[in-house]
Amino acid sequence: MSVRVRRVYEPxxxxDGVRVLVDRLWPRGLAxxxxxxxxxPKGLTPSTELRRWYHADDRPYEEFRERYEVELAAPEAAELLDHVRExxxxxxxxxxxxSKDPERSHAEVLARLLQE
Structure with a gap:
């Protein structure tokens, strides 16, 4: 099973295989x-509240990851995660x-979960 994370702005x-956008909003300036x-799958992305919390005051990535994994356990997100796993x-x-730092983003959390 091959899962990788890339910036959407890269060609x-x-x-690449199946290309899955894991951001809630469409990337600026990209056709x-x-x-x-x-x-x-927009329902697989972090909630607006979690995203804002993480980007405020340079919050710790590990705590973000834990909070995001809790969100991913909700029924809709879990169903979408199973779909991408398939x-x-x-x-x-x-x-x-x-994300400008994909290695410390929600996409990396998803990649790790998909590879388990």
Missing amino acids: PEPD KDAARVDEW LTGKGPVTLLTA
């Missing part, structure tokens, strides 16, 4: 056809985010 690559997004059984999946 698509042939080995939809240029992004080549196959799936956009996609990983069929081939590579690339999680796309506009």
Whole structure:
């Protein structure tokens, strides 16, 4: 199972497989056809409250990860996570985010959960 995280602003690559946008809002300045997004499960993204909490006052990533995992246990998010997990059984999946630091973002939390 191959899951990787990339910035949505990077050009698509042939080995991306299914490209899944994991941000709640569409990335600024990016045309939809240029992004080549196959799936956009908005219910899988962190809540607005959690996102704002994390970006305020440089909050610790580990605490963000724990809070986000609690949100992912809710029925709608868990169902969407299972759907993306099923996609990983069929081939590579690339999680796309506009985050400037993808390694310390929700996309990395998702990638880790999908690879478990």
